[in-house]
Amino acid sequence: MGEVLVITSxxxxxxxxxxxxxxxxxxxxxxxxVVVIDADIGLRNxxxxxxxxxxxxxxxxxxxxxxxxxxxxxxxxxxxxxxxLLPAAQTRDKNAVSPEQMKALxxxxxxxxxxxxxxxxxxxxxxxxxxxxxxxxxxVVTTPEIxxxxxxxxxxxxxxxxxxxxxKLIINRLKIDMVRRGDMMNIEDMLDILAIDLLGVxxxxxxxxxxxNRGEPVADGSMSQAGQAFRNIARRITGEEVPFLxxxxxxxxxHRLKKILGxxx
Amino acid sequence: xxxxxxxxxxxxxxxxAIRVHLYHxxxxxxxxxxxxxNENPSFYKGATVADLTCxxxxxxxxxELEQWLADEYGMIINSKSNGARIKQDEEKNILPRQILxxxxxxxxxxxxxxxxxxxxxxxxxxxxxxxxVIIGDVNPGAEISAGGNIVVMGILRGIAHAGIHGxxxxxxxxxxxQPTQLRIHxxxxxxxxxxxDRSKNPEIAKLKDxxxxxxxx
Amino acid sequence: xxxxxxxxGESKKSKNVAKERLKLVLVxxxxxCSQDFLDAIKGDLIKVISxxxxxDENEMEIRMTRTKRDTDDTMIPALVAxxxxxxxxxxxx
Numbered sequence: 001m002g003e004v005l006v007i008t009s010x011x012x013x014x015x016x017x018x019x020x021x022x023x024x025x026x027x028x029x030x031x032x033x034v035v036v037i038d039a040d041i042g043l044r045n046x047x048x049x050x051x052x053x054x055x056x057x058x059x060x061x062x063x064x065x066x067x068x069x070x071x072x073x074x075x076x077x078x079x080x081x082x083x084x085l086l087p088a089a090q091t092r093d094k095n096a097v098s099p100e101q102m103k104a105l106x107x108x109x110x111x112x113x114x115x116x117x118x119x120x121x122x123x124x125x126x127x128x129x130x131x132x133x134x135x136x137x138x139x140v141v142t143t144p145e146i147x148x149x150x151x152x153x154x155x156x157x158x159x160x161x162x163x164x165x166x167x168k169l170i171i172n173r174l175k176i177d178m179v180r181r182g183d184m185m186n187i188e189d190m191l192d193i194l195a196i197d198l199l200g201v202x203x204x205x206x207x208x209x210x211x212x213n214r215g216e217p218v219a220d221g222s223m224s225q226a227g228q229a230f231r232n233i234a235r236r237i238t239g240e241e242v243p244f245l246x247x248x249x250x251x252x253x254x255h256r257l258k259k260i261l262g263x264x265x
Numbered sequence: 266x267x268x269x270x271x272x273x274x275x276x277x278x279x280x281x282a283i284r285v286h287l288y289h290x291x292x293x294x295x296x297x298x299x300x301x302x303n304e305n306p307s308f309y310k311g312a313t314v315a316d317l318t319c320x321x322x323x324x325x326x327x328x329e330l331e332q333w334l335a336d337e338y339g340m341i342i343n344s345k346s347n348g349a350r351i352k353q354d355e356e357k358n359i360l361p362r363q364i365l366x367x368x369x370x371x372x373x374x375x376x377x378x379x380x381x382x383x384x385x386x387x388x389x390x391x392x393x394x395x396x397x398v399i400i401g402d403v404n405p406g407a408e409i410s411a412g413g414n415i416v417v418m419g420i421l422r423g424i425a426h427a428g429i430h431g432x433x434x435x436x437x438x439x440x441x442x443q444p445t446q447l448r449i450h451x452x453x454x455x456x457x458x459x460x461x462d463r464s465k466n467p468e469i470a471k472l473k474d475x476x477x478x479x480x481x482x
Numbered sequence: 483x484x485x486x487x488x489x490x491g492e493s494k495k496s497k498n499v500a501k502e503r504l505k506l507v508l509v510x511x512x513x514x515c516s517q518d519f520l521d522a523i524k525g526d527l528i529k530v531i532s533x534x535x536x537x538d539e540n541e542m543e544i545r546m547t548r549t550k551r552d553t554d555d556t557m558i559p560a561l562v563a564x565x566x567x568x569x570x571x572x573x574x575x
Contacts, residue, residue: 042388044406053405054445054455078458090388090406146500146507153508182495189501193508 002033002110005117005237006135008159010151012122014143015172018208019230020119021049022219023139026234028080029219032114035074035084037105039131040121041096044088051078051215052085061089064101070108079220084113094127103134115237124158132159138167139199144174144185153194168199170233175204200233201244202226272297280315280343291326295333302338313341376412385409385423394430405445411435417442424448433472438482442468447477506548509559520544527563538566 007020017040024036038046041061047053058073063086077083086109089096109116120131132138138159142152152169159167171190178184187201207224211217219230225245232242272294273284285294302309317331334340376395387406391397394412399419407423409415414436415427421439426448428435433450443463446455447470454477456463469482524544531537543564551558 051458056446057453091390091408144497146504149504150507150511154511157512179497182497185497185500185504189497193501193504 002113002115003137004106004110004135005115005137005139006120006132006164007117007139007141008120008128008131008155009122009141009148010124010155011142011148014141014148015202015208016122016141017045017049017119018212018217019139019141019170019172019202020117021046021217022227022230023234023237024050024083024115024117025077025080025217025219026231027115027117027237028077028083029231030234030238031082032238033082033112034115034117035086035109035113036117036119037086037109038088038119039102040119040127041088041130042090042093043121044090046119047075047085047087048215049212050085050217052087053215056087059087059089060105061092061096064097064105070105079216094121094125094130097130099130099133102130106134124154128158129162132162132164135164138164139170140167140194140196141170141172142190142194143172144179144190146185149185149190149193156194156196167196169194169196170199171201173204174201198244199236200229202229202233203245272301274301280313281309281340282316282318283314284316284318291330294330298334299337306338309338309340311339311341313343315343317342378413379411384419387423403439403444414438428472436469436471438467438469440467441465442470442479447479449477452477506559510546520546523561524563527565531565533571535570536568538568541566 005023007016007023009016017038020036024034027034036046036050037060038044039060040046044059047056052075055075058068060073062068063070063073074084074086077085106116106118118131118135121127140152140155140159142148156167169191171187174187175184179186187198191198203225205218205224205226207218207222208226211220211222211227217230218224218227219234220227229245232245235242271285273282275282275284283298314331314334317327317334331342335342376393378396378398379391379393380398380400381391382400384401385391385399385403385407387404390408390410391399392410396413397409397411397415399409399415399417399421402419403409403417403421403423403425405422408426409417409423410426410429412428412430412435413432415425415438417425417437417439419439420441421437421444423444424446425437425439425444427437428450431450435449437444437447437449441464443456446453448454449470449472452472452475464481466481468479470477470479472478524542527544528537528539528542545562547560547562549558549560549562
């Protein structure tokens, strides 16, 4: 029996889709059977990030409406035979699916897969309610910006209200040099405010843009910091204890912060 | 000059241009026109006449001829001399359909051809049981489903599905053919993953032995 | 504020400004300061205060705001109640 993880953020553009694609890839690398679901109906994107956009014939709405069988809509990844994508419909809207239908779908998928990752749409409306329906755990993605953290806080509240207790936090796009100058909130600041467990920190990395351009997730063998960070997060999801990345070897401040947090000696 | 050449019919962007060359009596001209129209009545019926030139005729006779074309064949007269105006959108919609339907899209007479002007963007779908012509680009995420053929006068980057109801000889043609996916009847193909050598020239995709073949035209 | 920032050094780095502002905003967000919520507080306050004094309930005002902390200049969220007193109750007991 697998596990359904919803990846959410509230605010748009913080990297939910990139995170979903990379965690899917990272988990598949570890030999897990994974399906990533694009729950952003009407604004699908996970397919292009994974480079699978030209293989889509059926989508989530087709499955839910019974136009096709579930297996027909699942798209096998180019690189990992155990990684699958269930794409969103592009020409429908959020109301094409109900939370009950999503739950039934997730229940069916977790019989087959070790991990079901749901890429949640931005916002807190119907699309969000659909995406979290049937999820066992939640991952909240935020960036060190005041607006993203505020929305993350709101989302954490909504998740808890929906009985999704103890969501885990991923801090994305941390700019080490700005943190060092004191011009960006650091890990400690955000954990202080949001008061949830940290699942991982992904540094701001140009490799993300390049890999997205190519449709190859950065976690796929890339030596980049972001790729390493995503692979580590994937391992943490499987329950492995992985030390947090030393994001800047020359930077004592980050090291000091980690010491405060107990992540480093 | 032969008689049937003395009256010239020409399809233009604005409509039919009718040119009368020889000096004939009004009735003679009518007879010649009638003969031409009877060769392909559905083509001319309801067509727009953009220009009617006849050096030989007086203004009054010309007016009479225009009236006759309108009454007899339901043509819309839009010649400059006439001064009759039709609405811009009417002109766009009615006229090219009339001309092209019978010219090169013989097989979908019953449904006609749907013309779409402008860029089709992600999430937009064009569905039509006949042929579809897009005057503009089709972006990734946009979808065209046609019972007949699909012609894109622009870059096709989205999904094109021709012959949805089983017309296996349907084709997809585009000024630049770079679709995410091509489907003809029940056959699906996609662009190769290595996107290096994509043609920038007009191409046409047809079904040959259950395989979609793309060739330049 | 910019004038102060110059002298404040470390504590007024933009990330600290962000953090403070965020904390403040979140208190509002989390408190869900709907009118119902404030009315509930108002009702309870009236109950308590009425034991000691007679107040003008209609003119009473209660709202969430922010204020400077006494010890330093940090902004903190505050619940402000403006309660016009009509007269004190005779507290003989």
